[in-house]
Structures are given as C-alpha cells and as structure tokens.
Amino acid sequence: MSAVDVLHVVFKVGETDYVLPASTVLEMESFSGVTHVPGTATHVAGLVHIRGRVIPLVDLRARFGLGPVERSLDQRVVVVDHHGRRIGLLVDAAREVAKIEQGAFDRPPDIVVERAAGFVKAVARVGPRLVMLLDCERVLAQEQGDG
Amino acid sequence: MTEVLVVDDSKVMRDMVVACLRARERLRFTHAASGLEAIERLSLASFDLVVLDLNMPDIGGIEVLEFVRAQDKLRELPILVVTTRGDEASRERALGAGASSFMTKPFTPEGILDQVDALLGESTGRS
Amino acid sequence: MTQSVDVQEFLQGFLGEADEHLGRITGNLAAIEREPSHAHGRELGELLRSLHTLKGLAGMMGIDGIVDLAHAMETLVRAAERSHGRLPPRALDPLVEGAGAITQRIRALADGLAVPPAPEPLLAALERAADAPSEGPEPRRALQLDLDPSIADKLTASEREEIGRALEHGDAVVLVEFVPTPAKAEAGTTITTVRAGIAPHGRIVRVLPRSRPRTEDAPGGLDFALVVVTRLSVAELAAAARVDPSDVRRIGATEPVDTPALVESVGPADEGAFDRASRKGVVRMDVAKLDAALEHLSAIALGRARLREEVQRLAADGLDLRRLRAMLDDEARPLRRMRETLLGLRMVPLREVLEPLPLIVRGLRNTTGKHVRLSVDVGTAELDKTVAERVFPALVHIVRNAVDHGIESPDVRASRGKPPEGHVRVEASSSSAATLDITIVDDGGGVDAAAVARRAGKPVPSDDAGLLDILTTPGFSSRDETTTTSGRGIGLDIVRQTMDALGGALELENRPGQGTTMRLRAPLTVAIVDAFAFEAGRERYLAPIGVVDAIVEVEPSAVVRPPRGPGEGQPIELLHVRGDVIPLVSLRRALGLAPTGDEPKAMIVRRAGHRFAFTIERMLGRHEVLVRPLGDPLVRVPGVAGSADLGDGRPTLVLDLAGLTGRLVERTSAEVQP
Numbered sequence: 001m002s003a004v005d006v007l008h009v010v011f012k013v014g015e016t017d018y019v020l021p022a023s024t025v026l027e028m029e030s031f032s033g034v035t036h037v038p039g040t041a042t043h044v045a046g047l048v049h050i051r052g053r054v055i056p057l058v059d060l061r062a063r064f065g066l067g068p069v070e071r072s073l074d075q076r077v078v079v080v081d082h083h084g085r086r087i088g089l090l091v092d093a094a095r096e097v098a099k100i101e102q103g104a105f106d107r108p109p110d111i112v113v114e115r116a117a118g119f120v121k122a123v124a125r126v127g128p129r130l131v132m133l134l135d136c137e138r139v140l141a142q143e144q145g146d147g
Numbered sequence: 148m149t150e151v152l153v154v155d156d157s158k159v160m161r162d163m164v165v166a167c168l169r170a171r172e173r174l175r176f177t178h179a180a181s182g183l184e185a186i187e188r189l190s191l192a193s194f195d196l197v198v199l200d201l202n203m204p205d206i207g208g209i210e211v212l213e214f215v216r217a218q219d220k221l222r223e224l225p226i227l228v229v230t231t232r233g234d235e236a237s238r239e240r241a242l243g244a245g246a247s248s249f250m251t252k253p254f255t256p257e258g259i260l261d262q263v264d265a266l267l268g269e270s271t272g273r274s
Numbered sequence: 275m276t277q278s279v280d281v282q283e284f285l286q287g288f289l290g291e292a293d294e295h296l297g298r299i300t301g302n303l304a305a306i307e308r309e310p311s312h313a314h315g316r317e318l319g320e321l322l323r324s325l326h327t328l329k330g331l332a333g334m335m336g337i338d339g340i341v342d343l344a345h346a347m348e349t350l351v352r353a354a355e356r357s358h359g360r361l362p363p364r365a366l367d368p369l370v371e372g373a374g375a376i377t378q379r380i381r382a383l384a385d386g387l388a389v390p391p392a393p394e395p396l397l398a399a400l401e402r403a404a405d406a407p408s409e410g411p412e413p414r415r416a417l418q419l420d421l422d423p424s425i426a427d428k429l430t431a432s433e434r435e436e437i438g439r440a441l442e443h444g445d446a447v448v449l450v451e452f453v454p455t456p457a458k459a460e461a462g463t464t465i466t467t468v469r470a471g472i473a474p475h476g477r478i479v480r481v482l483p484r485s486r487p488r489t490e491d492a493p494g495g496l497d498f499a500l501v502v503v504t505r506l507s508v509a510e511l512a513a514a515a516r517v518d519p520s521d522v523r524r525i526g527a528t529e530p531v532d533t534p535a536l537v538e539s540v541g542p543a544d545e546g547a548f549d550r551a552s553r554k555g556v557v558r559m560d561v562a563k564l565d566a567a568l569e570h571l572s573a574i575a576l577g578r579a580r581l582r583e584e585v586q587r588l589a590a591d592g593l594d595l596r597r598l599r600a601m602l603d604d605e606a607r608p609l610r611r612m613r614e615t616l617l618g619l620r621m622v623p624l625r626e627v628l629e630p631l632p633l634i635v636r637g638l639r640n641t642t643g644k645h646v647r648l649s650v651d652v653g654t655a656e657l658d659k660t661v662a663e664r665v666f667p668a669l670v671h672i673v674r675n676a677v678d679h680g681i682e683s684p685d686v687r688a689s690r691g692k693p694p695e696g697h698v699r700v701e702a703s704s705s706s707a708a709t710l711d712i713t714i715v716d717d718g719g720g721v722d723a724a725a726v727a728r729r730a731g732k733p734v735p736s737d738d739a740g741l742l743d744i745l746t747t748p749g750f751s752s753r754d755e756t757t758t759t760s761g762r763g764i765g766l767d768i769v770r771q772t773m774d775a776l777g778g779a780l781e782l783e784n785r786p787g788q789g790t791t792m793r794l795r796a797p798l799t800v801a802i803v804d805a806f807a808f809e810a811g812r813e814r815y816l817a818p819i820g821v822v823d824a825i826v827e828v829e830p831s832a833v834v835r836p837p838r839g840p841g842e843g844q845p846i847e848l849l850h851v852r853g854d855v856i857p858l859v860s861l862r863r864a865l866g867l868a869p870t871g872d873e874p875k876a877m878i879v880r881r882a883g884h885r886f887a888f889t890i891e892r893m894l895g896r897h898e899v900l901v902r903p904l905g906d907p908l909v910r911v912p913g914v915a916g917s918a919d920l921g922d923g924r925p926t927l928v929l930d931l932a933g934l935t936g937r938l939v940e941r942t943s944a945e946v947q948p
Binding site for chain 3: 180202
Binding site for chain 3: 036037040054058142
C-alpha cells in the first residue's frame with residue numbers, strides 16, 4: 001500500500017515553521033485587531049470577528065514564550081476546528097501548504113525553541129527545512145487558575 | 148426566442164440546468180415544479196424543448212411522457228429526460244414512452260449543452 | 275460539475291433542500307417505526323423519492339459520501355417496496371443509521387468541513403438488509419369505488435389501502451375534476467394552487483391527467499382528476515380549492531362483505547400527512563441573515579439616538595421642535611415591533627428539534643442491548659434557534675446516558691419488578707416568561723452516589739446537587755472503559771458548561787433504584803439587550819441598562835477615603851451621592867486591569883440591595899445589541915456576559931456588572947458599613 005500524502009498548512013511563529021493538517025484548518029484570515037478579554041490566560045489574545053462568527057484568538061508567540069512584535073501585514077489568523085470548537089491561532093505568517101507523507105513525521109528531538117518543545121507533536125522535513133507538527137491539544141489546554 | 152420548459156421538483160436542480168445552459172442566449176426558461184404543473188403548462192402554451200426529471204412525486208416523468216405523447220400537438224416536441232445513476236431501468240422505459248433523448252445525473256454543462264444543441268438543431272432542421 | 279458552473283453558487287439552496295429531504299426521510303422512518311406491523315406504501319414511496327432526489331442533487335454537487343449512502347438506502351427501500359410494500363424488520367436500523375450519517379455529512383458541508391466518504395460497514399449492512407426477504411401478508415383491499423374505471427384501474431394497491439383506512443376513520447372519498455384554462459390561470463388558479471388549497475384539509479391520494487376534447491374556453495384539451503380523502507363537505511372542499519362545487523363529487527365506496535379484511539388493526543389517523551402539506555409557506559433561512567437584520571436594526575436605533583441628541587441641542591436654542599419629537603416617538607413603536615418580529619423568527623418548535631431522538635434511541639438498542647421507549651411531550655414550546663443548536667447535543671448526551679447507564683438490562687429490570695422495556699420521557703414546560711425547562715425522566719436504576727463518589731475519590735455527596743457536581747467534573751466517566759455510545763462526544767461537564775454559557779442551569783433529581791430526572795433550564799431567547807456603551811481605559815464596553823441605577827459625575831469633593839489601619843488591605847473610596855455613601859471602584863480595576871487615566875464619571879450599579887459605583891472615562895450612548903454568549907472556555911471569565919457588534923466589525927465586550935458587583939461585595943463586605 002503506497003504512503004499517503006497529507007496536505008498541511010505551513011505557518012511561521014518566530015523563526016520556526018509549524019504545520020497543521022489542512023483538514024483541521026477552517027479558514028485563514030488576515031489579522032486586523034482583537035478585543036482583549038480581561039481575566040483570561042496570557043496567551044489568549046481575546047476575541048475576533050471572522051466571517052460572521054466571534055471566536056477566541058490564541059496568540060502563539062505568547063503561548064511559546066516569545067516576546068510580542070509590532071503588527072505586520074503578514075500576520076494571519078489560522079482558524080482551526082478543535083473537537084467542534086472554532087479557535088483562531090495568531091501567527092506571524094502563513095503562506096504555504098505542503099504535502100507531507102504520513103510516515104515522514106519523527107518524534108521531536110530536544111530542540112530548544114523557547115518553550116515550544118511541549119507543544120510539538122512531531123517533526124518532518126520539507127525540502128531543506130524542518131517543520132514542527134503542532135499539538136493543538138496542548139496548545140489549547142486550559143491551565144487552572146485565572147479568574 | 149426558444150422556449151424551454153424545465154421540469155424538476157428540486158429548485159436547485161432546475162437552477163443548475165438553467166445555469167448550465169446560460170451559454171445559449173436565445174433560450175428562455177419556464178420552471179415547472181411538478182409533472183402536473185408541466186402538463187398544465189404544456190396544455191396552455193407552446194414550448195420548443197422540455198427538460199424533464201423522471202423522479203418526481205405525485206406523477207413521475209414516465210407518466211408525463213405517456214400523457215404528452217398521446218396529444219397530437221405534442222408528439223414531435225423534443226423532450227430531454229434526466230435520470231439519476233443507478234436507475235438504468237428507467238432509461239429503457241423513458242425511451243419506450245417517447246423520450247427524445249436522455250441524460251444521467253451528474254451531468255456537465257458541456258454534456259447538457261451538447262444534448263440540447265442536438266435536439267434543437269434537429270427540430271429546426273426539420274421545419 | 276466543471277468549469278463554467280460553480281457548485282458553490284448552489285450550496286445554500288442545496289443545503290436547504292437537503293434539509294427538507296432529510297426531514298421527510300426521518301419523518302417517514304419515524305412513522306414506520308411507530309407502527310412496524312402496518313404496510314407503509316406511502317411512506318416507502320416518499321422515502322424513495324427523497325433518497326433518489328438527494329442522490330441526484332449530491333451527485334451534481336460532487337459529494338460522493340452522500341451519493342453512496344443515499345444509493346444504498348434507496349436500493350434497500352426499493353426492494354422492500356416491490357415486495358409487499360413493507361420493510362423487513364431488520365432494515366429499519368441501517369436505514370436510521372444511514373439517515374444519521376447523511377445528516378452528519380450535510381452538517382459538515384454547512385460548516386465548511388470536509389465530507390467523509392460513506393462508511394463501508396454501513397453500506398455493507400444496507401446491502402445485506404436489501405437481500406433479506408420481507409415478512410407478512412401482502413395487504414389487499416378489494417375496495418369497490420364508484421369511479422370511472424379509467425381512474426379506478428390506475429389506483430395502486432397501496433392507494434386503495436390508504437383510501438380504505440381513511441374510510442374506516444369516517445373520512446369521505448371525493449373526486450375533484452379540474453380543467454385548467456387560460457382564464458383560470460390568469461385569475462391565479464392552477465393545478466398547483468388547487469392542490470395547495472386541498473392539502474391542509476385532506477389527503478390527495480392520486481392526481482391523474484386526462485385528455486378531453488378542446489373547447490373554446492378550455493383549449494388545453496386536458497383536465498385533472500384528483501382523488502381526495504377528507505372530512506370536509508363537498509362545498510367546503512370546493513371553496514378551499516377555489517373550484518366550482520359542481521366539479522367536486524363524493525364517491526361511494528363499499529367493501530364486499532365476503533372478503534375478509536386482510537389488513538390489520540388500524541391505528542389513529544396519521545395527522546403527520548396533513549401537517550407536512552400545510553408546511554408549504556415555510557421559508558428556510560440562514561440564522562446569520564437574521565442576526566445581520568437585527569444588527570442593522572441596532573444601527574438604525576443608534577442613528578435615532580443621534581437624531582434625538584441633535585433635536586435636544588436645537589431645542590435648547592429655542593426652536594419649537596415638538597412636531598419633530600412626535601415624529602421620532604412615532605417611529606419607536608414600529609421599530610420595536612420589527613425587533614420583536616425578527617426575534618420571533620429565530621424561534622423553532624422544540625418538537626421539530628427533538629424529532630431525531632426516538633430514532634437515536636432505537637439505534638442504541640443494538641449497541642446496548644437495552645430496550646427503551648422514548649416519548650417526547652413538549653407541546654408547542656419554542657426556543658431560539660441558537661439556543662436549540664446548543665441544547666440539542668446536550669439533550670442527546672443525557673438521553674444516551676439514560677439508555678446506557680440508567681436503564682437496567684431486561685433481566686435486572688425483571689428482578690426489580692419493572693417492565694422489560696425502559697421508558698425515557700422528554701418534557702418541556704415554561705418555568706418563567708424567559709426560560710424553558712426541559713426534563714428528561716427515566717425509570718432506570720438511578721445513580722449510585724456512593725459508587726460515583728468512590729470513583730471520583732471524593733466524599734459521598736449529601737444531596738443531589740453535590741452528586742451532580744461530582745458527575746460534571748471534567749474528565750469524569752462512570753465506567754472504566756468509555757462505552758461506545760456515551761464515551762465520545764460531549765460529557766456531562768460540557769453539558770453543564772453549555773447550560774451555564776447560555777445563562778441557564780442543569781439540575782439532577784436522583785431516585786436510587788427508580789430512576790433519574792435531569793432538568794435543563796434554557797433561556798427562550800438569546801438576549802437583545804438595551805445597553806449603555808462607555809469607555810474605560812480607551813476601550814469600549816457595553817453593559818445592560820437594567821442594572822444601572824444612575825450615571826453621575828465624580829466630583830473630587832464627593833469622594834471620601836476613610837482611614838485604614840495597617841494590614842487592612844487596599845484603601846477603599848466612598849462616593850457621596852444624594853445623601854448616600856457608595857463604594858467607589860475603578861471599572862478597570864474591577865476587571866483586573868490597570869486604570870489608564872482620568873475616570874471622571876461613574877455608573878452606579880445595584881444588585882440585591884447593594885450598590886457600587888464604577889468609574890469610567892466617558893459614556894458613549896445607548897444601543898440595542900444582540901448579546902452573543904462567550905461559548906468557548908478559553909474566553910469565559912466572570913464579569914463578561916458576552917460580546918456584541920456595534921457595527922464596526924470588532925466584537926465589543928458586554929459586561930456583567932451585576933456579577934462584578936457580587937464579587938466585590940464578597941470581598942469588601944466586611945469593610946464597608948452601610
């Protein structure tokens with residue numbers, strides 16, 4: 001049985017490339033501001049209005065412990081379907097898609113990308129680059145405390 | 148103007164047929180949402196072509212065909228019958244009941260255009 | 275489809291039609307399920323047509339998953355229809371599952387998700403059921419009808435059966451003869467209007483077109499013979515159909531005495547058929563469009579507020595603007611009515627929402643081995659579509675729980691002296707003008723509180739509320755391995771979160787050994803709220819005006835800072851307002867944010883006898899807004915009720931000032947003397 005090539009969406013947070021299966025990505029929109037919700041976790045940027053729906057926005061830079069940057073036109077909101085919840089992920093850029101073979105993913109090595117290590121499920125090579133498969137479960141997990 | 152009667156109980160289906168045939172500017176479309184409405188319209192106005200779905204409630208396409216072909220005035224009317232895949236038995240019955248031509252869903256715009264051109268070309272050629 | 279025609283154009287129309295067909299499919303399956311021993315010629319015919327049409331449409335849209343499912347179901351139903359007009363008993367389950375699988379795929383399509391292919395095991399099951407022989411005698415009715423043979427001969431056995439059943443109910447058989455003419459068509463009477471006119475008052479068994487000689491008035495050479503069963507008199511039916519009474523006549527019918535009635539006992543008249551027909555005149559609509567309409571209404575209200583301000587200003591200059599004011603006031607009422615109408619459009623009958631439940635329970639029979647009867651008695655209760663969409667999965671989960679964990683196996687039930695079939699009842703009643711109570715009652719074994727407590731590692735709860743708290747702890751599962759039915763999807767913790775997010779509630783009544791009752795309290799509408807808009811820290815917020823007692827200027831001289839001893843925590847401020855002394859707090863601080871500047875105004879909020887003054891930068895006016903609850907746990911925080919759109923595309927937070935006040939009261943109650 002031949003290997004299956006699965007389409008993935010590639011996006012950048014800081015200097016690193018991450019991927020998510022295209023089947024979990026509902027939309028990609030440009031970022032035009034967010035309404036902050038007081039009392040939420042630090043990495044929850046707030047609420048955004050996308051295509052008629054108001055959804056939460058998670059700032060991946062903040063989630064990965066990277067400092068904030070100035071607003072840029074390249075920033076994107078990647079809307080994912082997580083167990084029926086629609087959630088936006090704020091990333092620095094999202095321009096490509098890539099076909100990655102199911103078997104091409106390896107366990108993540110001990111990379112130091114600030115605190116991103118806990119949020120990466122697997123790694124794979126796309127051409128000369130190493131891309132990280134995001135673990136949405138961990139990224140979107142609730143931490144106790146707050147409010 | 149070439150008068151076309153589009154018969155299907157699904158509005159989406161009728162709209163798709165019209166959209167596929169948009170390329171032919173001379174066509175004017177009348178919608179009928181049931182076989183009964185189709186028969187009524189055919190009795191009160193004249194049409195150059197009928198696109199007829201076989202699968203409709205109350206009175207199916209075959210009955211419409213049989214009734215229409217029994218009318219003198221409508222014996223030569225070009226009727227393009229549309230069936231769904233897996234219903235090949237209906238094809239035989241349709242042709243037997245007097246369908247001029249038939250097509251299966253799903254069809255492409257090119258597919259239906261070819262059929263319509265052929266049917267209309269034939270009839271104008273004759274007159 | 276290819277190139278020049280884009281299927282996306284037809285997506286909304288397709289979804290609407292697919293929904294209708296699914297409704298007909300589930301309705302007919304439910305009808306067959308209610309009376310499995312009857313012949314169901316009509317239901318099978320409708321099933322066939324809906325499946326066939328759905329297949330064709332899905333084919334044109336390129337959705338193979340649905341095409342394959344519909345085709346397999348259609349083959350099965352067709353085989354049944356041909357042999358005796360009866361579904362073999364084992365055919366109903368895969369059909370119900372198939373309908374569910376198609377529904378899921380339609381929903382996926384509507385949500386913009388990928389549509390999975392049809393599951394192979396289900397297709398195989400449908401194929402197997404199509405090969406199984408059907409049982410039961412062929413229904414025969416040797417009915418003599420006083421009708422022209424040209425009509426009588428064309429009636430199928432199924433149709434004769436239908437007529438026979440109707441006659442046994444005291445309905446009459448009537449023949450309506452309609453001749454279409456150009457004059458009638460111009461006056462608006464066509465075969466379509468005649469059928470629509472008859473439909474609510476009777477069942478049209480058959481319509482036959484007939485040739486007739488052409489005349490000057492009727493050049494069509496055509497008439498329609500409609501065989502109708504109805505309770506109306508000839509005159510009444512003619513009036514309903516808008517035809518001449520001379521075109522309607524009653525048909526005599528007799529059953530020869532020597533033929534034994536081979537049809538089994540007749541059930542109550544199927545009102546479902548009448549209902550479906552009278553649903554014409556129903557329009558499908560996208561809830562997003564309704565919401566947009568409501569938001570446009572907000573924008574109009576905003577404009578009117580500005581107009582009023584302008585009028586105020588001009589009046590202050592001495593102009594007599596009474597007539598202008600009166601005009602503005604006159605507009606208020608129709609706008610209010612429009613808002614009520616739009617809100618009303620969002621309501622859906624609960625009964626329709628719950629239609630698939632009996633089928634789901636039936637599906638569980640095979641996986642759980644439990645025999646359960648589900649009855650739904652919700653009357654005409656309606657609720658907001660958005661609320662219904664959120665409540666439905668919660669209801670399904672609770673019903674599944676009741677079947678899976680609540681109802682005992684037939685043996686255990688027998689040993690407890692209960693009937694072998696379990697009973698789950700879903701009922702609805704309004705507990706207040708604004709809320710609806712939906713209760714799910716089962717006669718199972720109830721919840722074993724001690725076992726639950728043990729599994730959770732908590733002390734045995736002292737009451738049902740405590741038991742519910744343990745059951746709704748995230749991650750809690752009352753079986754070691756998640757069962758195949760209740761294990762996936764939402765859990766009781768999500769059910770509680772859903773009800774909380776909606777501003778409703780969840781309650782449990784446990785009767786050990788006898789059963790459980792779950793009560794969901796749901797708001798009837800999502801709130802359209804009259805709200806103040808204001809600025810605090812250069813951010814805009816909204817708050818319902820209902821809780822705001824007054825808005826005041828904060829004069830520095832009116833602020834008092836009582837001295838605090840060491841170790842007594844944050845200094846508090848008090849505001850003198852008309853002889854009263856009220857605790858003063860920066861709204862920003864109350865939200866846990868740092869204040870960013872001058873806050874010269876304050877909103878005085880009252881809650882349960884306590885008052886608090888929240889300081890803000892400035893007021894921005896009044897708006898009527900549609901509050902969307904913050905559903906996702908990531909953004910659910912106390913103090914924020916939801917978000918609304920003020921017309922600029924960015925969500926604006928709607929604050930729960932009453933809630934904030936409550937928490938502040940707890941914190942400072944010891945410190946402030948009234």
